[in-house]
Amino acid sequence: MEFINSHKMADIIHLNHNLLSVLYRFNISLGFGEKDVETICLENNINVDFFLEIANLFNDKEYFNEKNLQLFSAKLIVNYLLNTHDYYVSEKIPEIYKLILSLKFDTDSERNQGLIKNFFDEYKKEFQQHILREEEHIYPYVISLQKAVDTKEVSKLLLKKIKENSIETYGVEHGDIEEKLYDLKNIIIKYLPPPINGTVSNIILSKLFKLESDLNQHSRIENKVMIPVASRMEKEILFNLKLNKIKIVN
Amino acid sequence: MKLLNILVVESSYIIIKGLISILEGSGRYNIVEKLPNHNRANDIISENKIDLLFLNPALLDNFYEIISKNPDLKIISVISDNSKINKDLFFDNINVIDNKADVVFKLENIYKKAIENIDLENKEISKREISILRLVALGYTNKEIAVELFISPHTVITHRKHITKKLGIKTVSGLTIYAVLNNIIDLTEAK
Numbered sequence: 001m002e003f004i005n006s007h008k009m010a011d012i013i014h015l016n017h018n019l020l021s022v023l024y025r026f027n028i029s030l031g032f033g034e035k036d037v038e039t040i041c042l043e044n045n046i047n048v049d050f051f052l053e054i055a056n057l058f059n060d061k062e063y064f065n066e067k068n069l070q071l072f073s074a075k076l077i078v079n080y081l082l083n084t085h086d087y088y089v090s091e092k093i094p095e096i097y098k099l100i101l102s103l104k105f106d107t108d109s110e111r112n113q114g115l116i117k118n119f120f121d122e123y124k125k126e127f128q129q130h131i132l133r134e135e136e137h138i139y140p141y142v143i144s145l146q147k148a149v150d151t152k153e154v155s156k157l158l159l160k161k162i163k164e165n166s167i168e169t170y171g172v173e174h175g176d177i178e179e180k181l182y183d184l185k186n187i188i189i190k191y192l193p194p195p196i197n198g199t200v201s202n203i204i205l206s207k208l209f210k211l212e213s214d215l216n217q218h219s220r221i222e223n224k225v226m227i228p229v230a231s232r233m234e235k236e237i238l239f240n241l242k243l244n245k246i247k248i249v250n
Numbered sequence: 251m252k253l254l255n256i257l258v259v260e261s262s263y264i265i266i267k268g269l270i271s272i273l274e275g276s277g278r279y280n281i282v283e284k285l286p287n288h289n290r291a292n293d294i295i296s297e298n299k300i301d302l303l304f305l306n307p308a309l310l311d312n313f314y315e316i317i318s319k320n321p322d323l324k325i326i327s328v329i330s331d332n333s334k335i336n337k338d339l340f341f342d343n344i345n346v347i348d349n350k351a352d353v354v355f356k357l358e359n360i361y362k363k364a365i366e367n368i369d370l371e372n373k374e375i376s377k378r379e380i381s382i383l384r385l386v387a388l389g390y391t392n393k394e395i396a397v398e399l400f401i402s403p404h405t406v407i408t409h410r411k412h413i414t415k416k417l418g419i420k421t422v423s424g425l426t427i428y429a430v431l432n433n434i435i436d437l438t439e440a441k
Contacts, residue, residue: 111430115427115437116427176421183420183423186419191431
């Protein structure tokens, strides 16, 4: 079923509690009372249509509608992606890390714990490097394209970037961090001796599976929404330049 | 029994319902997703480990792209009209006018053929592979391993592919953990 603006926010969460993570990303707090989606979004200064598009995407994988999402402004999309990064770095990864530190084993406890801890440390580091690259290079570039389109002014530097390093050449690479996550799941499922506190490894695993599918959504939005939107703006800028509809500034 | 992951791409509601009920009844298949058109097929194949793709051949115009990106994917065409297709392109072919005996027989064969190709995963790693895994875990490059074991770098790469397939571990750090847990290397040796 598709969520619409007149649905009560509380009902939506009852129907699919996975949407709690979406609320986090939009910085929406609980305590909705009987308010509907539109009212909650208005109160929180959130674009209702965008919120619904994301909520529906999380509710039903098949809902993914890149054409609809591409209609939203680059700023809105990038902001959402940034908040998602924050959700991973401030919430999900520390949660899993804490659980990993609490693992205890019958034999070789220190060694086994150290192995997993070091592995996750590496994963964390690569994850942060990846995010940093996006936040320092790719996202600001997309935002500056939007600004150029809006103000009809393009700086020489931006123009150089469009011509030499277009968004397509960035490509959004997730290969290595995806592989590490895959390995970690298999190591826990197949190879690590069962910990004394067995439920902990179950909780870790279910969190890893959830993180993995969330990351897949995230890269889908990057690849199928952000990159096409940026690419369209690049073309628009170059085209308008030919028509003298956009000014080059320093 | 090994479950095979299936993607079905078919627009006909009747065919999709029928196909899925037959596949699910056998207990050998896990239907990952069913799609009415090819739009998301590539994404799903790359995000999940799809073993078999049941496909209405009329629906896939980027067929060759999918084949070239996923050389291991086995594609079974589900033929529902009279249009001529090149049957050799597919791992196998099922026609909607096939009777029960034909369909059961074909599915039996498809499973057997597919599992033969995947069987590698169920095998233990060999002594040779263990010696290579040991060097990988100690931080040797493919070239260094080739020199150390008197084999070609190409052979090293083949062994490494097999190791990854059998263990389900892709990264060097992951392989190192496996090696320590199974006493193939000592923690003090690892970097």
